[in-house]
Amino acid sequence: MKRSLKSPIGLSIFLIISLWLSINAPAGSTLFSFNAGIEVIEIPDFPIPVIPASWFFTVLALMVTAFSWLLSFQRKKVPLWLMIIFTLAIVLQILVLLFVGEMFPVTQTLQGSLALSVPLIFGALAGVLSERVGVINIAIEGQLLAGAFASALIASITGSLTLGLIAAAISGGLVAGILAVFSIKYVVDQIIVGVVVNVLIIGLTSFFYSTVMTRDLVALNQPPRFDRIDIPVLSQIPIIGPLLFSQTVIVYLMYLAVAVVYIALFKTRWGLRLRAVGEFPKAADTVGIKVFRTRYMSVMLGGALAGIGGAFFTLGAVGSFSKEMTSGAGYIALAALIFGRWNPLLATLAALMFGFAQNLQSILSITGSDVPSQFLLMLPYALTIVAVAGLVGKVTGPAAAGKAYIKS
Amino acid sequence: MNNVVKQIFNASSRLTALAILSAFLIGGLLIAFANEEVQITSSYLFSRPTDFLAAVWNSIFGAYDALFRGAIYNYKALDSVSMIKPLTETLTYATPITLAGLGMAVAFRSGLFNIGGTGQIIFGAMGAAWVGFSVELPALIHLPVAVIAGVLAAGLFGGFVGFLKAATGANEVIVTIMMNYIASLLLFYVLTTPLFQAPGAVNPISPEISETAKYWRFMGEDFRINASFFVMLAMVLVVWWLLNRSSIGFQFRALGHNPSASKVAGINIGITYVLVMAISGALAGLAGTSQVLGAEKYLTPSVAASFGFDAITVALLGRSKPFGVLAAGLLFGALRAGAVIMQANQKVPIDIVLIVQSLVVLFIAAPPLVRFMFRLSDPAKQAMKFEGAK
Structure with missing residues (x-):
C-alpha cells in the first residue's frame, strides 16, 4: 500500500x-x-x-x-x-x-441533539440508498422539504398522523422520482438535477404555502402532533432511557430504518445487487441485473425515507409548516453521508455528531457563552471539507456515482 | 449578423425557446391553480363553466401582465420615471446575475462544477464593502480599490477550492456547497462585530458605503441602475476573449474536454484547476461588488440573495457561452424585477420565479422531454443537430 x-x-x-x-x-x-x-x-x-x-x-x-x-x-x-x-x-x-x-445538562443536550439529528439521519439514509446505486443525491433538501409540506397539509386536512406520514413518504419519493427520471432516463448531469430540484421544491412549497396554506391556516396548517411514547422498562434506564426510549413514532421508525437499510444493503442479495449497480453497472447488467429498475427503485425508496424525515419537522417537532423550514438540513445530511463514507451506520453517527453541534450552539446561546454561535454551526460544513480533502482517512464514494448508465 | 440569424433558427435555439415557453405555461397553470377566484368558480364549474374559464384567464393574464409591467415597460404608470423604471430594474438585477453566471460558465467550460456562487458573491461583497466604508480614499481611486478588494477576496476563496482539488482530489461540488454555508455564517458573524457592524445598529448591517466608493448611478438617484452594468458588459467581452482567444482559455477548455489528454499535452492540471476556480470566484465576487457598491449601499446578510443559484441556471441556459449567459441573465433579471410587481399587484408570491427558473433549466437539460411534449418530429436528426450545435 x-x-x-x-x-x-x-x-x-x-x-x-x-x-x-x-x-x-x-x-x-x-x-x-x-x-x-x-x-x-x-x-x-x-x-x-x-x-x-x-x-x-x-x-x-x-x-x-x-x-x-x-x-x-x-x-x-x-x-x-x-x-x-x-x-x-x-x-x-x-x-x-x-x-x-457552569452546568452542562448532559441528558437534555443529548435529547435535543437526537431531535435535531432525526431528519439528518433519514436524509443521510436517503443519500446512502441513492448514491450506493450510482445516483448522486444533492436533492435531499428537496425531499425533506416536500415531506414536511405534504405531511403538514395532509395531516391537517384528514386529522390523521398516519396519512400525514404516508403523504410525506410519497412526496419524498416523487421528488426523488424527478431526480431519477432526469438523471437515468434523460442522462442529465446528476449534480445539476439535484441543485435544480432543490430550488424547484423550495419554490413550489413556498408558493403554495403563501397562496393556499396561509388562506386557511387552521384547516390546512395545523396538523396534530405525535405524542412521546414511553417504552415500558427501557424508558426507566438512567440517561439512555429518556434519551432513546421516550420518543415519538418517527424516532422509532428511524431506529428501524437505520437497521433495515444497513442489513438490506450489506447482508442481502438485494443489497449486493444494488451496490453492484452503483460500482460497476455494466458488469451488473451483464449478469442480468436490471440496472435502470434497480436505480429507480433505490433512489425513490431513499426519497420516501427522506420524506418521512421531513415529516419530523412538522409532525414531530414544530407542529406546522413554514417556508424553507428545513434550512439546509438536506445539505448537512449530505455532509453526514460523505463523512460517514456512504455507510448507513457511520452516516448515522456523523448525523448525530452534527445534530449535537447544532444543539450545542442553541444551548450556548442561552448560557450566553462568548463563543460566536456561527462557528459551531459551521462545524459540519468545515468538517466535511476536511473529510473530502482526505485529512481524516480516504473518502471514496461508489465508483459509478454520478455517471449515467447508457445501455449499449 | 448572419451568424446570429443562424443561431436563432437552429434546432438548439428552438428547443431553448420551447423550454422557456413550457416553463411559463406551467407557471401560469400554478398561478391559476392557487388563485382564490379560480378555486371559488371551480366549485360550480359545471353550472357556469364560463366563470371558471374567465377566472383562469384573468389570473394568468393579470400575473404575466404585472410581470411585464414590472420588468419592461409600465404602460399604466402616471409619470415617465415610473414608466421606464422597470427596464432599468431589469438591467440592475441582470448585472450581478450575469457576472456570477459568467463565473459559473468559466468553470463549466473547464469541466468543473462551481456551485459556490453564493459564497463567492458574499466574499466579494464583504471585501468590497469593508474597503468601501472603512477606508478613506480620493474619489477616483476608492471605487477601483474597493472592487479589487472584493474580487481578490472572492478569487482567493474560489481558488482555495481549486487548490484543494489539485492537492488532495477533493470534489469541488461538495466543497463549494459547504463553503456557501460557511460564507453565509461568516457574513452573519462579521456583521455582529464592530469591524463590520454600523455603530449603534441593532440589526446586522454595515455602515453606508462612502460616496467615493459607490458605482455611479448615471440615471440619477431615482434609479438603482449604475455603472456596474457597463462593467458587466465589458466582462462579457473579456470572458469571451479569455475563453475563445487566449491561450489560458484554450487550456481551460482542453481541461474541460479531456483532463488526461490535456495532461499529456503538457498542461499543468493542478495550476489550471486553481486558476479556473480563482477566475470563476473572482467573477462571482465582482457580482458581489456590484450589489454592495451599486444597487444597495449597505452590506446585509441577504446580499447574495438567490444570485448564486441564478448564476448556475444562467450559465446552463446560456450554454456556458458569454453572450448566451448575457441573454439568459437579462431574461432572469427581467423575471426578478417583474416578480416584485407581480407580488405587490396580483398577490402572486415571488417564489414563482424560482419555479419557472428551475423548470427552464430542467427542460433545457433534457431536450428529449421538450421534443416529447411538443411532439417534434424527426428526433434523431434533431439530436444530431443538437450535438453539432454544442
Whole structure:
C-alpha cells in the first residue's frame, strides 16, 4: 500500500489546536448534570476540574496522533476507531472548556441533539440508498422539504398522523422520482438535477404555502402532533432511557430504518445487487441485473425515507409548516453521508455528531457563552471539507456515482 | 449578423425557446391553480363553466401582465420615471446575475462544477464593502480599490477550492456547497462585530458605503441602475476573449474536454484547476461588488440573495457561452424585477420565479422531454443537430 500521511497530518493539526486550548485553559470546574426528571434512580451531578481534564484529553489525542504516525510509516491504514476516539477526546475537551463555571445538562443536550439529528439521519439514509446505486443525491433538501409540506397539509386536512406520514413518504419519493427520471432516463448531469430540484421544491412549497396554506391556516396548517411514547422498562434506564426510549413514532421508525437499510444493503442479495449497480453497472447488467429498475427503485425508496424525515419537522417537532423550514438540513445530511463514507451506520453517527453541534450552539446561546454561535454551526460544513480533502482517512464514494448508465 | 440569424433558427435555439415557453405555461397553470377566484368558480364549474374559464384567464393574464409591467415597460404608470423604471430594474438585477453566471460558465467550460456562487458573491461583497466604508480614499481611486478588494477576496476563496482539488482530489461540488454555508455564517458573524457592524445598529448591517466608493448611478438617484452594468458588459467581452482567444482559455477548455489528454499535452492540471476556480470566484465576487457598491449601499446578510443559484441556471441556459449567459441573465433579471410587481399587484408570491427558473433549466437539460411534449418530429436528426450545435 502506498504510504499516505494525510491522516496523521490532519490529526496533528487538530492536536495543535487541542494543545493550544489546554495551555490557555481557565481554572475552575464544569458541572455535568445527568438528570432529565423522569428516571427512577437519580445520578448525582458531578464537577470536573477544567485544567486536568483538558490536559487529559490533549494527552489522549497526542497518543492517538503518535500511533497514527507510527501506523502510517508502517504503511498501514489508520483504523476508524482511532479516529472516533480522537474526535470524542476533542469534543469532550471543548465541552469542558465551553461550560467552565457552569452546568452542562448532559441528558437534555443529548435529547435535543437526537431531535435535531432525526431528519439528518433519514436524509443521510436517503443519500446512502441513492448514491450506493450510482445516483448522486444533492436533492435531499428537496425531499425533506416536500415531506414536511405534504405531511403538514395532509395531516391537517384528514386529522390523521398516519396519512400525514404516508403523504410525506410519497412526496419524498416523487421528488426523488424527478431526480431519477432526469438523471437515468434523460442522462442529465446528476449534480445539476439535484441543485435544480432543490430550488424547484423550495419554490413550489413556498408558493403554495403563501397562496393556499396561509388562506386557511387552521384547516390546512395545523396538523396534530405525535405524542412521546414511553417504552415500558427501557424508558426507566438512567440517561439512555429518556434519551432513546421516550420518543415519538418517527424516532422509532428511524431506529428501524437505520437497521433495515444497513442489513438490506450489506447482508442481502438485494443489497449486493444494488451496490453492484452503483460500482460497476455494466458488469451488473451483464449478469442480468436490471440496472435502470434497480436505480429507480433505490433512489425513490431513499426519497420516501427522506420524506418521512421531513415529516419530523412538522409532525414531530414544530407542529406546522413554514417556508424553507428545513434550512439546509438536506445539505448537512449530505455532509453526514460523505463523512460517514456512504455507510448507513457511520452516516448515522456523523448525523448525530452534527445534530449535537447544532444543539450545542442553541444551548450556548442561552448560557450566553462568548463563543460566536456561527462557528459551531459551521462545524459540519468545515468538517466535511476536511473529510473530502482526505485529512481524516480516504473518502471514496461508489465508483459509478454520478455517471449515467447508457445501455449499449 | 448572419451568424446570429443562424443561431436563432437552429434546432438548439428552438428547443431553448420551447423550454422557456413550457416553463411559463406551467407557471401560469400554478398561478391559476392557487388563485382564490379560480378555486371559488371551480366549485360550480359545471353550472357556469364560463366563470371558471374567465377566472383562469384573468389570473394568468393579470400575473404575466404585472410581470411585464414590472420588468419592461409600465404602460399604466402616471409619470415617465415610473414608466421606464422597470427596464432599468431589469438591467440592475441582470448585472450581478450575469457576472456570477459568467463565473459559473468559466468553470463549466473547464469541466468543473462551481456551485459556490453564493459564497463567492458574499466574499466579494464583504471585501468590497469593508474597503468601501472603512477606508478613506480620493474619489477616483476608492471605487477601483474597493472592487479589487472584493474580487481578490472572492478569487482567493474560489481558488482555495481549486487548490484543494489539485492537492488532495477533493470534489469541488461538495466543497463549494459547504463553503456557501460557511460564507453565509461568516457574513452573519462579521456583521455582529464592530469591524463590520454600523455603530449603534441593532440589526446586522454595515455602515453606508462612502460616496467615493459607490458605482455611479448615471440615471440619477431615482434609479438603482449604475455603472456596474457597463462593467458587466465589458466582462462579457473579456470572458469571451479569455475563453475563445487566449491561450489560458484554450487550456481551460482542453481541461474541460479531456483532463488526461490535456495532461499529456503538457498542461499543468493542478495550476489550471486553481486558476479556473480563482477566475470563476473572482467573477462571482465582482457580482458581489456590484450589489454592495451599486444597487444597495449597505452590506446585509441577504446580499447574495438567490444570485448564486441564478448564476448556475444562467450559465446552463446560456450554454456556458458569454453572450448566451448575457441573454439568459437579462431574461432572469427581467423575471426578478417583474416578480416584485407581480407580488405587490396580483398577490402572486415571488417564489414563482424560482419555479419557472428551475423548470427552464430542467427542460433545457433534457431536450428529449421538450421534443416529447411538443411532439417534434424527426428526433434523431434533431439530436444530431443538437450535438453539432454544442
